[in-house]
Structure formats: structure tokens, C-alpha cells
Amino acid sequence: MFTDHFDACDYLKIQFFKHLTVVSLILGTIMATTICFIIWVLFITDTVWTRSVRQVYEGSDPEDWTVHDFDCPRECFCPPSFPTSLYCENRGLKEIPAIPSRIWYLYLENNLIETIPEKPFENATQLRWINLNKNKITNYGIEKGALSQLKKLLFLFLEDNELEEVPSPLPRSLEQLQLARNKVSRIPQGTFSNLENLTLLDLQHNKLLDNAFQRDTFKGLKNLMQLNMAKNALRNMPPRLPANTMQLFLDNNSIEGIPENYFNVIPKVAFLRLNHNKLSDAGLPSSGFNVSSILDLQLSHNQLTKVPRISAHLQHLHLDHNKIKNVNVSVICPALPTTLPAEQDSFSYGPHLRYLRLDGNEIKPPIPTDLMTCFRLLQAVII
Template identity: 60%
Template sequence: MELFLVISTLLLVSSVSSQDMPYEHVLAQLQACPKECRCPRSSPHVVYCDNRNLKTIPNIPPHTWYLYLQNNQIDVLSEKALRNTTQLRWLNLNHNKITDQGVEEGALKALSGLIHLQMEDNLLTTIPTPLPASLEQLRLSRNKISKIPPGVFSGMDHLALLDLQGNKLGDEAVTEQSLKGLSGLVQVNLAKNNLKIMPSGLPATTTQLYLDSNDIEKIPPEYFKDLPKMAFLRLNFNKLGNGGLPKNIFDLPSILDLQLSHNQLTEVPLFPLSLEHLHLDHNKIKSVNGTEICPVPIGTLDESANESGPRLRYLRLDGNEIKPPISWDLIICFRLLRAIVI
């Protein structure tokens, strides 16, 4: 999904050309281009103001769709500077010095067509508000965010990607109330925060959940009951032991990629037929019994590999206490395996 989002974004940007605008708009856009920025004649919808050591946002031309302001010294998100950019779709403010107080009231809400907002590596301690309801991607990683105000995502049913990794979020911040309104969420990244329990309140649309580098010790028995589309789950670098994983917790027909590296497991957890990639490296596993972990009785499998059987293709077990050779029953069960790392 992440790859799909990247590819679709590149296609969207590459489609921008002067042919999309009347000549008089192109001329007006180029004439209004701030002296601190670069406005390509071939792509007049795009304005590059990145890496210019800017301390304030210059007045941006009205026909701008894509605005790049990353890697500057900006500390205020000015409503005045963006007042005329009613067509803005993409705003990149990564690597600046914007604080909560620096986000002027109404500066973001007025951008009613904004789809992508990037404010990574700033000085925010909370989610900026109000946000435009049009947003599809919100990237706020590596700030100092410790709270999510209740209702901040109200009405944001278009938001598909929420990236909050590398902040200071605790369990009390990520709740059903704080995430209310994200009815279309697909990918959520809460890695490198201060979580001790699995986050609550995720919508049923969630497909990708990244929780690496937290302090999670267990997964509640019914946790995935209301997450029927879960396909990519990452819990690397946590504190999960065998007792923290209910027996059939990963029995999810939609799951494709499961990552549990750098935990405290001594056994391979059970997983369903659908799983294709399993990362269990750097745990405390001593042996792997193919008969026990096979999703179906080995005797019921056909002689040839096929899609009706287990679909595991990649298995990583290095950094454990397992010694080769691999047991033959593992090979018999997982006949689509292309790589086993020990």
C-alpha cells in the first residue's frame, strides 16, 4: 500500500504541466513567483522554496498546487502567506521549527483542497487544528507530540495515512475518542512512541499498523476482532513474550506480513494460511516444529506447491538459538518458501 501511495503520488506530480493552465494563469503564476523560490515554466503549478534558509513563508502565487518548504528555519505557519493558495494540494514543511503556537488559526483550515500535509521534524507537541477535511495523508513523524485532542479528526473520513512515529505518545493519548472520525484510515504508524498497550479505537478499515520500538508486552485476545482488513502488522523491538500472545491471535485471513523481531518469544506463534512474510529474528526461539506451526495438517497437503496451501514465502529466524539443519516437516508444509534466514 505504501508503494502504491508513492507511485500514485509520483504520477500525480508528473502530470502537472503548463498545458493544465490557461496561458494568462501561467504568466501570472510565473510573475508572482517569490524571489526566494523557483517556479519551473514547464510545471507552473509547482513552487520550490526548499533549502533556502527561510525564516518566514513568502507570499505564494494563487495557482500553486504543490508547495515545497522543507529544510528551512520557518517557525510560523502563516495564514497570510497562504491566503491566496486555495488550490493547494500538497504542502511539505518538513525540517523546520514550527511550534504549536506557530500554527496560526485558520492557516490550514482555509486550504480546502489540501490532500497531503507533511510537517515532519518540527517542534509540535500536539496535532495541529483545525485540519482541512480533504486531507488524505498526514505525516507528523519526529515531533514532540504527546497528545491528540479529542475531535481533532472529526469529519476527516478521507484520511488514509496517519504517520505519528517518533513522537511521545502514551497509552492515554491514543484512544477511541482521540481517533474518532478516521473512518477511512488505511495505514497508521505509531512506531517509536511510549505505548505499553495496543492502541484502541482504530477503524475497521485499518490495513497497515506499525508499532515498532514501543514497550508493548501483550495483545488482548479479541484485539483484531474489529480489524478485519489487517494485512501488515509490525511489532518489532517490543517486549512480547509467549504469554503475551493468545494462541490464535494472528488467525486473520487477511494478514500477509507479520513482523515480531527483537522481542522475547521462545516459540513460533501460530499463523494462518494467508501469511507470506514472517519476521521472528532476534528472539529466544530454540527450535521450530513444522508440524506444530503448519496452518493445516501436513497429511492433507497435496504433493505439489499450490495457492490453496500455506503461502509463506519468507521466514526470518536469525538471532535466535536455532541450529541447522531445518526440519524436513517445515519444508513439507511451506512449499512456497523461497528464503529461510537462520
């Protein structure tokens, strides 16, 4: 058993270097050095998982790391090297076993579980991560206090279940809620009112209609940054989104238009996906997508006949598979300010567009020369 995170890394390095000579003979010194560097980078990459594991070892008393077989559910696996993890996936379970108090990470995906009662979690006060993907859980099967009692829970995965509405109540501590590929068509009022720490909400591939939303549906989501509602049945843009939304994914719906000034309420949106909808020129705001925060705009597979107005800050624009016949550069080229700061020239201060996709339209090559003159940072144009 490793005594701390850094001992674990040292052990892995020692094992790697034992075989480095053989690798060097085969691949050469340069190749071996490259492999060594890549493996080392992978071990120290600061992902959510490595941060969480580091917190386990740095924030716990080493005396508490001893794994006692008697508290490990017989249906599950308790790895000695990760004493805060409990693996119960792919076991045909119909019920959630009693969760030991030492567990932070719980894996229950791909079982036959239909209910989430309170009792199995009554001692699991340290849980940070629950994966219940690919089960048969319904809203009626979730006991009211089962999830809200988990005061330290950060990540909840309930993808590929039988949910018809967003479950509630949920713990205030929650940061990510994954509900993709359910049957969600309802979001009860007040569902998100206490989820001020939620940063990611994934509702893709459900059965959401426009009537699922009220003006205050997303009230309380003060820190939400990523909202995914792709592959639903929306015809309109959802109302009153959280102000801090940075990534908005609405592809594969039936959205026909975007209200005037819609983006005023989400001034930080940087990544906007509206591929595979029914957007037409008449359905766009008069200013198009001239929103300074947007860096990546995806409008593929719609019904546009012309390139919409864009911001000088936009870097990636996807317009493939529309009905566009020509590119009017005089309309879409963002105008430069009449006066530039002394330290800036027109090249560095001009439009930032680097990638433009126009294939699948009615545009014929060659690329218009004035397009390249306007967007001088363009690295790729696909027609």
C-alpha cells in the same frame, strides 16, 4: 516551455534518441535497447507525482500557464516548466512568503520558520501539497484557520519540527499527514473527526504514551489505510483503530501484549510490524496471529520462546532475534480444510508462507524436514 505533458515526454525521447547511436556503439544494441526501455518505463510510471503533474496540465487552461515574475516571491524560485510549483527550501526563511493563487505545490522545507499564519495562504486556494519539514514550527505558532482554509490540500508534511500535539483543525480534503520526528505526546479529542479522506497518518518517532489515546481518538478516519506509530513509548496496543487499516507499524515501542480478539476491529490488516518490542508468549492472543488478512508479520527482536500460530494466508514471517529454541511444526502448521474445492489440490490450497526468518534465536540447523513438508511454497528460510 512545454505545452502539455505528452509534449514534454516527446521532447525527452527526442533528446534521448539523439544520443542513442553513441550509447549503442559503446554498449551494443541489446544494452541500448534495454536502457531505452527502462527510461521510457520510468517516464510513464503512474506515481502520485506523475498523476498530480498530469492533473495540472490536463485540468488547467493553457493560457493560465504563463509565469509572471511579479507574483513569484523574491525569496523563492518559480520554474517556468512547472508553473504550479513554488520552491522556497533551504533559504534560511523565518516567515512564509505570500503564496500566489496559481500554486499547487509548495516546498518550504529546511528553513527557520516558526509560525504558520493565515495571511500568506489567503489567496492560495489551489494548494494540494505543502512541505514544511525541518523547520521550527510549534503548535502555538499555527494560527487556527491557517491550514483548515486550504480546501483542496491533499498532502501535508510537518516532519522534524517542534510540535507537541497533532495540529487541528485540518482541511477535510487531506489524504496524507506526515508528522514524524516531532515531540507529539497529545492527540486532542476530535482531532481526526472530519478527516474522512485521510489514508496515511505518520506519527513515528514522537513521544506518544498510552494515555495519548481515548477509545474515540481515531474516530472519523473512515478511509485510513496506513498508520505508523513506530519509535514511540507505547506499552499497549492503541485502542479502536480504524476498520480499514491495512498497514500498521508499531515497531520500536515497549509493547508487552496484544489483547484477545484485538484484530477483529481491523479485519483488513495485511502488514503488521511489531519488531523491537517486549512481546512474550504469554502476551499473545490464544489464537496467536491466525488472522486471514495478515500477509506480512514482523516480530523480530522480542522475547518469544516459540513460534506463534499463523494463518494459512501469511506469506512473510520475521521471528529473528527472539528466544526460540525449536519449531513445533505440528502446532504452527495451518490445518487444511477437511474438504477442498474440486478445482483445488492440497498443494495450491495449502499454507502460503514463502519467507521465514529465524536467525538470532537458539535454533540449530538443519531445517526440520516437516517444516518444508508443511510449507511447500517456502522460498527462503534463514536460521
